[in-house]
Structure formats: structure tokens, C-alpha cells
Amino acid sequence: MTAPLPISPAGTVAVHFGGAAGQTAAGGAGAASALFRRLGVGAARCDLGDQGLYLAEELVRADPWLADTEREALAYLVLAIAVAARQGATRVPLPPPGRGAARKSPLGTLIGDIARAAGVEVDAERVVRCIHDLSGRSHFTTTLGTPHQSRPLVVDDGCLYPHRLYWLEERVATHLAPRLVAGDRDANAVSTAVADVLARSSHVRLSDEQAAAVATACAAPVAVISGGPGTGKTQIGVAVVRVLARLGAARIALAAPTGKAANRLASSVAAQLAAVGDPGEADRALAAAPPPAQTLHRLLGYRPGDETFRHHEHNPVPFDAVLVDEASMVDLFLMERLLRALPATARLILLGDARQLPSVDAGQIFHDLVAVAAARRDGGWAATLTHSFRVNRGDPGGQAVLAAAAAIDAGEPERLLRERLVQTRAAAANLTWRGVELIETDGAAGGTAGVVDAWWRRATDGDFAALAAREYRRQHGAWAPGHADALACLFALHERSRLLTATRGQPTGSIALNQRLHRHMLDRATGDREPDFVPGEPVIMTANDHERGLYNGDPGVIVRVSDDGGQQRYRAVFRRGDQLVPFPLDAVRALLELAWAVTVHKSQGSEWDDVVVVLPQDDLPILTRELLYTALTRARAGAVVVGLRAVLTAAARRSAARHSGLGARLLARLP
Secondary structure (H helix, E strand, C coil): CCCCCCCCCCCCHHHHHHCCCCCCCCCHHHHHHHHHHHHHHHHHHCCCHHHHHHHHHHHHHHCCCCCHHHHHHHHHHHHHHHHHHHCCCCCEECCCCCCCHHHHCHHHHHHHHHHHHHCCCCCHHHHHHHHHHHHHCHHHCCCEECCCCCCCEEEECCEEEEHHHHHHHHHHHHHHHHHHCCCCCCHHHHHHHHHHHHHCCCCCCCCHHHHHHHHHHHHCCEEEEEECCCCCHHHHHHHHHHHHHHCCCCCEEEEECCHHHHHHHHHHHHHHHHCCCCCCHHHHHHHHCCCCEEEHHHHCCEECCCCEECCECCECCCCCEEEECCHHHCCHHHHHHHHHHCCCCCEEEEEECCCCCCCCCCCCHHHHHHHHHHHHCCCCCEEEECCCCCCCCCCHHHHHHHHHHHHHHCCCCHHHHHCCCEEEECCHHHCCCCEEEEECCCCCHHHHHHHHHHHHHHHCCCCHHHHHHCEEEEECCEECCCHHHHHHHHHHHHCCEEEEECCCCCCCCHHHHHHHHHHHHHHHCCCCCCCCCCCCCEEEECCCECCCCECCCCEEEEEEEEECCCCCEEEEEEEECCEEEEEEHHHHHHHEEECCEEEHHHHCCCCEEEEEEECCCCCCCCCCHHHHHHHHCCEEEEEEEECCHHHHHHHHHCCCCCCCCHHHHHHHHCC
16 A cells, blocks of 8 residues: 655655656655655744745755755755744855854754754754755756856855845845935925924824934935834824925825734824814815825735736836835835835835834845944934833833833843743732733643633623624614724723734644634534634734725624624624724635734734733744744733743744845945
8 A cells, every 4th residue: 555645735745756666866755755744843843834845845856866965955944044034034144064163053053943843853064064065066956056047045145045035135225225325305494394293282292202203204215213112103103294294295105014004003193183283284284185094015006816016116106205104014025016116206214113023024124224224323314212102101010011021122031030020920810910920831732721711711701791792783884873882892802912822833823722712702602603703703814805905914803793674694893994894704704813812923013901922832943032022012011921931031042033135235335
């Protein structure tokens, strides 16, 4: 009987290497199958999903004459680059062969992490020697070469790149450099406009630091404003819009990487413009026709049918200025598309947090621009905000969250316990849900179950059951009196707290935790119910639905809705500005996931009163101080960390492999 093929994305590993006779020139199908079985385990435990393993398979099988050791080295290299890209890197430094350099290098560390996740040992020195050998005879391979060769992987500046990321990095540097050296606006005109905005009464009062950032943002062709959570970046964005309007920018666009961030930006702009007690002519014009806030994909005219963009260098976007919020989440590909579509005279203002996780896809443009500004010390187009207004300075819980996040950001986890920034709790019953608390478990699903269940009971107490089970009625296309208010209360309950995970597919990942809590909801539910969703459950969009105006990351809730006295049906309700809009569940079902728990990546741009951060059982390469910093700073008052102290400490000491050549390319192009 023929042995079954190993589980893999292609599903044909043995065919790839065996051919009709079931053998390759070196090693046969058995060696290849065993290799990819091991790598499949390592890829899954590193939360790479199928994509990284599939790419490794495809590249390795492209050169069937490679020896087994070379196949193995190439496969580890591809997965290492995939892990690095997940951490925001576009490249990985290639260490010199010999003398133990590889083992201590970023590449060697990544290879070792993948091997340990797969439960095997690998000699990083041998892998690096193989890669050097392959790159030295690149004219004999279709996989590895120089930037000028048509190869999937290239070596440039002593680093390994996927060719696509090398090309995108070059393009972004080419587009950005001329804008960074272009002349600034008239300083007197900017100062006058900023002073006029500050002089007009509003419930939002900018600090001196924030006012200086507004002036910086309005003076340069490209401006970068970086600040941690609660430093007032969105308020600064509104002030920037008001100043630009006074400087003659008649067409201003507001954009963000996600629909959630775009909606929040739109709401903030509308609220602050309405709160100006002494509006000027420019303020009145803005209030009458607020700048549109939309996702970057919609701004650029994305066409999902053929995956192209309507706007590009030959059809630029029709704006005098584009302000992008949550810019640290913008990946290299999307930034290249934005720069291509930006008119030569248009201004670009980027708001974000350089210390947060980079984008889910490769690239860390925002971080690189902040680093370039610091290296040049000119300060003309960049500003950094340091004072947080998110937490009440008199609230010990909020202060503890900020202090713990600062210690992790500095890579000093020993301060967490030495300075009592983290309080250790024996069990979920001892939690106060204030400050930063640690419950040590082995990280397995059983070890975290008690905390997760306690969190769920707390999240669904009080009015939740009644709000979740009720029928929400609509009349003539609008919510019946009082029903929108009740629905808003249900949203508010979900906006109090959230489970955050480092991974999706691990036993402690978002998928497993959501399934557990969904079973709790099924057990509690009575009467008619959906197997996939129970009324009251939070959901999140996993992809863009341009036709309905829903975007990846948009949060919603499942409820029963009846229209004009008809039969009640399941609906997924989402916020659109200040409106709650229902959509038939079957129309969006394929794009929804439960959202009791979300990954830290998905949580960026959100904030809750408190969060529970669930760590995996093992120390994985994706666990970094940037991930922990991002997770903790989603909380206003309390954060519970669940997992081993050793895993928490190791993650706080590990910085994301943010290797990028963009900064060097920009510095080389600037005078």
C-alpha cells in the first residue's frame, strides 16, 4: 500500500521530488517528504500558516538537481525570511561563513527558532555555508541571484531579499527622496495659521508639544508625526486639517489602513469641527463638507476584480493633501502604490507609533522614516510626541500599564517584577483587572481555560444576556425608537475588554479561544440559534468587501433583526460613522470571524478598558517586545498576562527583526 502524502499546501511533495519512478537524483521522495513534514510543524508553530511552507516547497522544487543539504538550507532560508517579514523586515543580513558568526546572527537565530519549533536541531553554520555557495554560483540556479537577475531571492548590500521586496524598497525610496528635500512652506504663513487655530475655542486644547507637531506637519511636503498611545495623534490630525485649509488646501483626503481606523478618524474630525466655538471661515467650510475619511484601498480606487488600482502616476488622486492615520500599519506595497498616485504638489502627512508592531505584511516605512529623521538631526519634517493623555494620571492602574509598557519597550523585563510593575496572581478569582497582572500557566489550552472562562463570564454579565437575546426592529429603513440605543449599549459592552493572542493557530491562539467561547454561548443560548454565530457575539471582518463598504478589521456584532414587522433574521451590524448598519448574515458570512479573541496584529488602532494577553506555551520567534508593547498599550486601565514568566521575559528581551534597507537608500539619496 502506498504511504499517504505528507500534509502540505501543495499536497504533492512526493510528486515534486519523485517523478514517475518515485526518486530524485539525490535522496528521493522520502528525504523531501521528511524535510517538509518537519518544516510544516515548524511553520505552523511559528504561526506562518500555509503560505510560507508553500513558498518553500515551490522554490526548492524549482532546482531539482540540488543536493539534499542544499534543499534543506534553501527551505530554512525561505521560512526564516517569511518569519522576518512577519516581524516587518524586508531583508535579513547574510552573515559570513565560518567562525561561529552564523549562529549568533539574526538569520541563524531565525533558523534555530524554526528548527526548535519543529522539534529538531539544525546546524546554522552549515545552512549559511550552503547559501553562500548557492549565491556564488547563481548562474546555475533559478532561485538565488543578484538584483539584476530574475530570481525569487536576491543578495544585495550583504542581505537576503525576496526580489519583490527589494524592488518595492527601491521604488519607495525613489518616490520619497525628492519630497523629503523639497522646499518647505513659508514659515510665517504656517505660524499664523497655527496660531489662528489654537486661538479659537474648542473642547480639545493642544499642548505646546502637540502644537509644535501641527506646525511641523503643515510645513514640509512629507511629514511624520510619531507618538505612543494617547498622545493625541488624532486630535493633531484634525488641527492639521484646519491649518491646511487656512493655507489654501481646498481638497484634503483622510485615510487609514483599516476601515475601523478610517471611521474613527472621520468621527473625530466631525466632532471636533462641531465643537469649535468660534469657527473661522475655513472651519465653517470644513464643517459643511468634512474631508472624506476612507481606507487607503478605497482612496486609491482598488479594483478587487483584477486586483489593480484606478489611481497611479498617470491618474493621480485629486487631492492637495493626504493625511494617513495609523501609518505604522501601512506595508511597503501599499505605500509604494500611494506614493505613485500622489500628485507632485500634494502634501503627505503620516501619523503613527514607530514603536508599535509594523504592518502585517512586510515593510516598516513609518519606523524607517522616523529613524532617518533622527539620523539626519534636521527635524524639519518629523516630530515625536511623548506625553500620553489616554490614562488618568491619578489612576494607578493606567499608570502601571504605561510603566510596564515602557519597561518592555526598553527591553528591560527585569524591571517588571523588581519595580512591582506586574503583580502576580494565583488564580483568576484573585484578579483586580487593574494595572498589569500575571497569572502563570503552562500556556496550554487547559492552563489558560480558567482565566479565559472568567474573562468571558465578566464580559457577558449584567445587561449582556438581555441585549444579546432581544429582537432589534427596523421601520422604513431606520431603527425603531430606542432600538439603536440598545444596540449601541451592546457595542459598548464589547468595547470594554478583549482577549488578545500572539498567534491564530496555536492552542492558545485566537481561533481556539473563539471556538471555546462560542461553545459557551451555544450552551447558554435558548431557542432558534445559528451554529456559526450566536446573537450577541462579536465578529470581525477578515477581508475587504468594497461593495458593502466593509473592510478587513472592522468590528461588528451578530443580532436578530426584523424589518417592518417581518420575520426576524440574523444580521451582522457594523458602525459607519455614527450609524449602526445591519447586513444580512449570509451576505458576509464568509468574511467574518468571531472576535472574542483577536491577534495583537488585528488589535492595532483599538483600545479597551482592559485586555487579557494570552501567551503561547513556547517561546516563539514572533513573540517580541513590539508585540507585547502593542498588546499592553491597547488597555486604558488594566492588562492581564496569561502564560509562563520565562516566555514573557524572553519575548520582552527580543526585538523584532526589523531589518530594512529603506533608511540607507533614503540617506544615500538625500543631500
